[in-house]
Amino acid sequence: MGLKDYLYDIWEAVATTAKGMRITARYGVDPRETITLQYPEERWEPSERFRGFLYNDIKTCTSCTMCVRVCPVDCISLESVRGADKKMVLASYDIDIGRCMYCGLCVEVCPPKSLKHTSGYEKASVDRGELILHFIHEDAGEIKARVAKQVAEAAAKAEAEKAEDGEPDSRAAQKDAPPSAQPAAPADAAGNPEDGGAAEKKPGEEKE
Amino acid sequence: MMESLAISLVNAVPVLSGVPLWTITLLVMVMVAAVVLTFALTYSGLATYVERKVAGDIQARVGPNRVGPVGILQFLADGIKLLLKEDIIPAKADRFLFVLAPYLVFIGSFAAFVVVPFGVGLIASDLNIGIYYLMAITSLVVVGVMLAGWSSNNKWALLGGMRAAAQIVSYEIPVGMALLPAVLIAGSLSLQDIVRSQGGLFGIFGWNLFHNPFTFLSFFLYYVAALAETNRTPFDIPEAESELVSGYHVEYSGIRFAFFFLAEYGDMFVVSALATACFLGGWHVPFLDAEALPALWGNLLSLGVFLGKTLSLVVLMMWIRWTLPRLRVDQLMRMAWKYLVPLTFVNLLGVSLWLLLFHGEGIPRMIASLFG
Numbered sequence: 199m200g201l202k203d204y205l206y207d208i209w210e211a212v213a214t215t216a217k218g219m220r221i222t223a224r225y226g227v228d229p230r231e232t233i234t235l236q237y238p239e240e241r242w243e244p245s246e247r248f249r250g251f252l253y254n255d256i257k258t259c260t261s262c263t264m265c266v267r268v269c270p271v272d273c274i275s276l277e278s279v280r281g282a283d284k285k286m287v288l289a290s291y292d293i294d295i296g297r298c299m300y301c302g303l304c305v306e307v308c309p310p311k312s313l314k315h316t317s318g319y320e321k322a323s324v325d326r327g328e329l330i331l332h333f334i335h336e337d338a339g340e341i342k343a344r345v346a347k348q349v350a351e352a353a354a355k356a357e358a359e360k361a362e363d364g365e366p367d368s369r370a371a372q373k374d375a376p377p378s379a380q381p382a383a384p385a386d387a388a389g390n391p392e393d394g395g396a397a398e399k400k401p402g403e404e405k406e
Numbered sequence: 407m408m409e410s411l412a413i414s415l416v417n418a419v420p421v422l423s424g425v426p427l428w429t430i431t432l433l434v435m436v437m438v439a440a441v442v443l444t445f446a447l448t449y450s451g452l453a454t455y456v457e458r459k460v461a462g463d464i465q466a467r468v469g470p471n472r473v474g475p476v477g478i479l480q481f482l483a484d485g486i487k488l489l490l491k492e493d494i495i496p497a498k499a500d501r502f503l504f505v506l507a508p509y510l511v512f513i514g515s516f517a518a519f520v521v522v523p524f525g526v527g528l529i530a531s532d533l534n535i536g537i538y539y540l541m542a543i544t545s546l547v548v549v550g551v552m553l554a555g556w557s558s559n560n561k562w563a564l565l566g567g568m569r570a571a572a573q574i575v576s577y578e579i580p581v582g583m584a585l586l587p588a589v590l591i592a593g594s595l596s597l598q599d600i601v602r603s604q605g606g607l608f609g610i611f612g613w614n615l616f617h618n619p620f621t622f623l624s625f626f627l628y629y630v631a632a633l634a635e636t637n638r639t640p641f642d643i644p645e646a647e648s649e650l651v652s653g654y655h656v657e658y659s660g661i662r663f664a665f666f667f668l669a670e671y672g673d674m675f676v677v678s679a680l681a682t683a684c685f686l687g688g689w690h691v692p693f694l695d696a697e698a699l700p701a702l703w704g705n706l707l708s709l710g711v712f713l714g715k716t717l718s719l720v721v722l723m724m725w726i727r728w729t730l731p732r733l734r735v736d737q738l739m740r741m742a743w744k745y746l747v748p749l750t751f752v753n754l755l756g757v758s759l760w761l762l763l764f765h766g767e768g769i770p771r772m773i774a775s776l777f778g
Contacts, residue, residue: 207745208745208749215726215729215730218729218730219725219726219729221729222464222725222728222729223725225463225464225465225466226460226463226464226725227463231466232462232463232466232467232468233466234466234467234468236468236471
């Protein structure tokens with residue numbers, strides 16, 4: 199190594215250090231360079247297409263189970279029974295948000311567009327069970343029992359009408375039967391938005 | 407100085423005249439030591455806070471801002487945390503050396519405060535071999551660091567300790583060589599004498615920094631070498647988080663770790679204080695003659711000026727730390743032996759020749775004499 203290289207090395211060390219220190223000084227002095235967001239006090243606005251927690255609007259949900267089938271990590275579970283009006287009644291709809299990988303396939307596939315991503319992303323818990331989102335707060339067994347009772351009542355009524363009207367009218371009577379059964383039906387049909395009685399009671403649907 | 411303080415104390419309080427003088431001198435010594443220790447600890451605590459703030463600013467972050475106004479009490483929270491932490495000694499460690507090491511490191515850095523000239527009369531002990539003593543006592547840090555590395559019985563700690571030994575021993579040579587010009591100019595090893603030799607000329611142009619081109623260079627050589635001696639980035643290979651976890655103190659926790667931590671910041675202060683005293687005019691107040699002022703004002707002003715200069719150098723160290731990446735081991739050794747040692751030698755020769763040729767006159771003084 200010649201003297202020229204030696205001196206050049208020293209010069210380079212000094213020059214590059216000075217250059218670096220000028221840059222850090224600029225960052226250090228300029229308050230606008232601070233980009234930290236004081237998180238709990240202020241938050242970023244999530245983007246419009248942000249995939250946060252899933253939310254299912256169970257009033258429009260048709261229990262088609264498409265979301266359950268498409269989910270790659272099997273985090274959605276759904277139970278439903280056929281109601282007195284031949285439409286499916288949701289008994290339970292749970293999403294294990296701790297398992298969900300936010301791929302968005304279930305939202306894409308949902309026919310009535312009842313399943314949606316929200317902008318929520320804050321959920322810390324000490325228990326994994328708390329990470330399961332329940333969209334129907336009533337006990338699934340109770341709903342099933344009630345729907346079964348309604349179905350039985352409707353069938354009994356239809357049977358009675360059939361007996362009154364006689365053989366020829368039986369088909370028409372059967373068609374009339376479900377609507378006439380409605381007033382007696384409590385909240386359980388809520389999963390069916392077309393039903394007038396649905397508004398009587400809204401099952402819990404608060405998202406957390 | 408302690409005895410004169412003790413005598414003036416006895417004169418001021420007649421009740422004490424019956425007590426033997428040595429007890430009072432001892433008492434005064436303990437009190438002065440307590441004051442200096444308190445200062446050292448408060449400074450170290452605040453320095454950790456400033457370091458984190460500087461790091462935050464440079465990295466476009468905020469830094470600590472939760473404890474107290476703008477996070478200023480963060481160091482108290484950290485200190486309490488360290489005090490309350492479990493003190494772990496590894497099962498296969500050499501217990502005696504493991505316990506001894508942090509004290510050696512801390513003593514090495516704290517004992518150096520004894521000769522730091524804080525002001526006109528503010529020096530714990532104005533030893534006539536001040537610089538010599540300082541170089542010697544800070545070498546104790548190497549022993550502590552090596553003991554820590556060895557006694558931890560951990561490969562990372564051992565590697566860190568060996569690296570630290572190689573580094574600190576190597577860099578002590580350029581540090582000493584770079585300080586010699588100031589000694590040559592003052593003709594004394596006492597730090598107060600060195601500071602006094604830089605008086606006059608508005609309290610700025612008397613500085614050794616401006617004495618001649620060689621002393622100007624000498625300051626920067628000293629600063630770089632001293633940076634390496636304190637194991638600070640970019641010369642922090644003994645700690646090297648990304649290679650050695652944290653080097654020689656990897657097995658230490660709680661209060662023992664705090665000792666290493668405080669020693670590092672204490673070292674930073676001592677090194678900066680030495681640079682201030684030897685090159686930046688020490689406690690000389692610009693445009694005023696601190697020694698001619700009334701004792702109280704002279705001491706207060708000179709203390710303020712000295713601390714201002716020293717702490718600026720400490721902040722400069724932090725700035726460098728958050729700018730430059732770490733050197734490799736071989737690069738570090740190359741820098742010491744191939745660049746700093748020859749340069750400081752040449753520098754020392756240059757200063758000696760200058761003093762011989764110009765009869766100890768510096769450039770500013772020559773210019774001043776030209777204009778009368």
